[in-house]
Amino acid sequence: MATSEIVHAHAAPQGFIRKYIFSLDHKVIGIQYFFLALTAVWVGMILSLLMRIHMIWPDANLPFVGHIQPETYLSILTMHGTIMVFFVLTTAPQGGFGNYFLPIQIGAPDMAFPVLNMLSFWTTFVAFVVILAAFFVTGGAPLHGWTGYPPLSAMQSTGPGEGLGADLWITSIAIFCAASLMGALNFITTTLDLRAKGMSMFRMPLTVWSWFITAILGLLAFGVLLSAGILLLMDRNLGTSFYVPLVVVNGQIMGHKGGSPLLWQHLFWFFGHPEVYIAILPGMGVASQLLSTFSRKPIFGYKAMVYAMLAIGFLGFMVWGHHMFMSGMSPYSAFAFSILTMGIGVPSAIKTFNWLGTIWGGRVRFHSPMLFAVGFVSLFVSGGLSGPFLAQPTLDIPLHDTAFVVGHFHLIMGVAAIFGIFAATYYWVPKMFGRMMNETLGRIHFWFTLIGTYAIFMPMHYLGMAGQPRRYSQFTEVAYLQHLIPLNRFITYCAIITIAAQLVFVINLFWTIFKGPKASDNPWEATTLEWTTATPPPHDNFGGHTPVVHNGPYEYGVPGAARDYIMQNEPATSPNPAH
Amino acid sequence: MGLALLAVIWLITFVSTYFFIWHPWWLPTAASAAAAGIDRQFTFTYIVMGVVFVLAQCSLGLFVWKYRDRGSATPASYSHGNTTMEIAWTILTAVLFVGLNLMGRPIWAAERFQPAGDGALPVEVTGMQFAWYFRYAGPDGKFGLTNPKLMDPSAGSEAAIGLDTSDPAAKDDVVTGTMVLPVNRQVDLTLRAVDVIHSFFVPNMRFKQDAVPGLAIKMHFTPTQIGDYEIACAELCGLGHYKMHGMVKVVSPEDFDKWLAAREAEKQ
Numbered sequence: 001m002a003t004s005e006i007v008h009a010h011a012a013p014q015g016f017i018r019k020y021i022f023s024l025d026h027k028v029i030g031i032q033y034f035f036l037a038l039t040a041v042w043v044g045m046i047l048s049l050l051m052r053i054h055m056i057w058p059d060a061n062l063p064f065v066g067h068i069q070p071e072t073y074l075s076i077l078t079m080h081g082t083i084m085v086f087f088v089l090t091t092a093p094q095g096g097f098g099n100y101f102l103p104i105q106i107g108a109p110d111m112a113f114p115v116l117n118m119l120s121f122w123t124t125f126v127a128f129v130v131i132l133a134a135f136f137v138t139g140g141a142p143l144h145g146w147t148g149y150p151p152l153s154a155m156q157s158t159g160p161g162e163g164l165g166a167d168l169w170i171t172s173i174a175i176f177c178a179a180s181l182m183g184a185l186n187f188i189t190t191t192l193d194l195r196a197k198g199m200s201m202f203r204m205p206l207t208v209w210s211w212f213i214t215a216i217l218g219l220l221a222f223g224v225l226l227s228a229g230i231l232l233l234m235d236r237n238l239g240t241s242f243y244v245p246l247v248v249v250n251g252q253i254m255g256h257k258g259g260s261p262l263l264w265q266h267l268f269w270f271f272g273h274p275e276v277y278i279a280i281l282p283g284m285g286v287a288s289q290l291l292s293t294f295s296r297k298p299i300f301g302y303k304a305m306v307y308a309m310l311a312i313g314f315l316g317f318m319v320w321g322h323h324m325f326m327s328g329m330s331p332y333s334a335f336a337f338s339i340l341t342m343g344i345g346v347p348s349a350i351k352t353f354n355w356l357g358t359i360w361g362g363r364v365r366f367h368s369p370m371l372f373a374v375g376f377v378s379l380f381v382s383g384g385l386s387g388p389f390l391a392q393p394t395l396d397i398p399l400h401d402t403a404f405v406v407g408h409f410h411l412i413m414g415v416a417a418i419f420g421i422f423a424a425t426y427y428w429v430p431k432m433f434g435r436m437m438n439e440t441l442g443r444i445h446f447w448f449t450l451i452g453t454y455a456i457f458m459p460m461h462y463l464g465m466a467g468q469p470r471r472y473s474q475f476t477e478v479a480y481l482q483h484l485i486p487l488n489r490f491i492t493y494c495a496i497i498t499i500a501a502q503l504v505f506v507i508n509l510f511w512t513i514f515k516g517p518k519a520s521d522n523p524w525e526a527t528t529l530e531w532t533t534a535t536p537p538p539h540d541n542f543g544g545h546t547p548v549v550h551n552g553p554y555e556y557g558v559p560g561a562a563r564d565y566i567m568q569n570e571p572a573t574s575p576n577p578a579h
Numbered sequence: 580m581g582l583a584l585l586a587v588i589w590l591i592t593f594v595s596t597y598f599f600i601w602h603p604w605w606l607p608t609a610a611s612a613a614a615a616g617i618d619r620q621f622t623f624t625y626i627v628m629g630v631v632f633v634l635a636q637c638s639l640g641l642f643v644w645k646y647r648d649r650g651s652a653t654p655a656s657y658s659h660g661n662t663t664m665e666i667a668w669t670i671l672t673a674v675l676f677v678g679l680n681l682m683g684r685p686i687w688a689a690e691r692f693q694p695a696g697d698g699a700l701p702v703e704v705t706g707m708q709f710a711w712y713f714r715y716a717g718p719d720g721k722f723g724l725t726n727p728k729l730m731d732p733s734a735g736s737e738a739a740i741g742l743d744t745s746d747p748a749a750k751d752d753v754v755t756g757t758m759v760l761p762v763n764r765q766v767d768l769t770l771r772a773v774d775v776i777h778s779f780f781v782p783n784m785r786f787k788q789d790a791v792p793g794l795a796i797k798m799h800f801t802p803t804q805i806g807d808y809e810i811a812c813a814e815l816c817g818l819g820h821y822k823m824h825g826m827v828k829v830v831s832p833e834d835f836d837k838w839l840a841a842r843e844a845e846k847q
Contacts, residue, residue: 159817159818247792248727249775251732253727261793299660300658300661301660304665328788331690339677342677343673343676357661359643361658362646366584374584374639381639382636385635388676388679389628392624394690401778402813450587459598465602465604466607467811469780475821484604556655556657
């Protein structure tokens, strides 16, 4: 470990292109990922706005997009899901903040493989360009949803957008998988090999643990999706039949035989379920970090938190079948998947109890990052508790593929994960850009977003109980959906307000980057290594030396200490050095 | 700020809970034999999760307010946790979640492990973009052959599912666009799809099952109330997904026999 900086440190680059475009510096790459995700989230959010508007005013003539057809609605839905899951929820917390802060938090000068790191960002960028291109080709973007179930996704004639648009969609995902595999390898190697002296695994901040476990999940999950995607591309273009049996589309017999539509679902969800943990684990890490810092207390049950994340990651690979209770899969395996899924609720509950235990007896400081961390816990609870409904095959009979599912996963892997990203942004922007974000704007943003997202997604549970299916572009054709239209209208109004409130965040962010008041090296009085170095950190992170770690990551309120926190590199012995 | 957080988190909790308890939006009226068990399991899960939801959110709101920084010099309590508590809540949640799962198991088993009983009415359901067709075997009790080469969706009914009229067993098969069922008799379903995946969702029957190309999925349910019930497709199947709609018409056994006889007569 101690010798690693000799191998990995590289000289500070000269020239604009090497410094800001094709940079090898993990900090620059982290910022690049962050802005890629910021761009993507606006695309995804505008798409969701169009969907909400179309659902309740299906005949509206909108500026720029005109009159949205049902098939356009489905294209928008597909792109919203794909862009949000891959280019926002996977990219921002891991690629963005993970890239920037994992090396610094473990006391490393850079990632283990800087060139691979640069490649993985630019590969992700290419994937993003390719998926956006799907909007502009003949037939437009695919309409098969982000899950892309064949046969719908496997043949051109199943609908508009299933031509070149669908090829670009699956190509983009395949490229993204390759990029994520590169990133995952880098994160794992860096965590294992580049820790500074004294940074034992159990002294790593929980953020580092969360990025590390997320990287392991990514390594095991994205490879499967990549293979599945290549098979789908072959079915589409080379006449193979992995996923398509003999089918008759619109009276025409297609040239496929013997394939299994369920094979895709197994492969997709083998990736897809770990993917939700890829999206949420970094948020858990950030929430833990911030709750401890702003409560001025050590995290409650550090090791339990680590084991809970490991358990979630491990079990996360064995529960994919709970997406398939209604698919025609064996009802016996449904029961096995169900009990494993209920099992994953246990480590999730442990984490929640420990977050509450961290606040208990603390001295809570309400800076914007903390507000979002508390919001994260609240949303994690709300989104998590609808899980045990959907994990029971019996209850999937009424609830599967209804708005209940949409409400569930948006609260937990959508909004809770986004709150993790917001918390991380408010917390780390001072370190990344050297300037403090505006507290008042941060608070306005927080209140609108917390109340707004609850107002959007909580009612979706009611809609789902009443039987409103997912992915309906309008509710005009089914009589029992009529009485749900007022509630849908309410959700749309809330969505418009909440999305508008996100402008406050963007204004705050850019104002801060250019004009914000200068940040000190450790504005939050936090303990982890990124706060021991200059703001923003120098090219090699620690200005020519490697930190030596003496303490655990959450030494707040230590009795007898000079102040209420002891930084990780302070030689003063902690009363509990194991942590 | 602590008080504001407490107020808003509690408010969100109570407003959400209010609508869950008052439930102006709830499961649709139940009209099948399985519904009672499913609804009971749903309600039980609902109460348990509701209690946990209120307790967790209220504690969160209370703690952030109660333990807000009041500017006093005494530091926060220094504690790294409590192993006994960790073990206690691990066991508690494990028992709760696994218990819920085991409670629901008999209902699932009755619905999906057992085949349809004797005397069930065989009906074949076929989904295609964007319509449902229902086939009754007729007096011979046997479904005739279908042939993909003969499928003509624009012609509807028998031609849509490619019924092979040269097969003697197919002669008396009745294919309709509305599912007519006798009340209180089990339906022995075979679900098929010809093009993409569809999902046969009848909310009032608490019935949902995907229809998958290449598979013939056997299912059953028993309607218990006379009336008209809507079918909504619950698996994204293309641009007409939102209008892939159908009806289940549950009638008395006599009316059902009359209806089927009339359809047989039309065929001759």
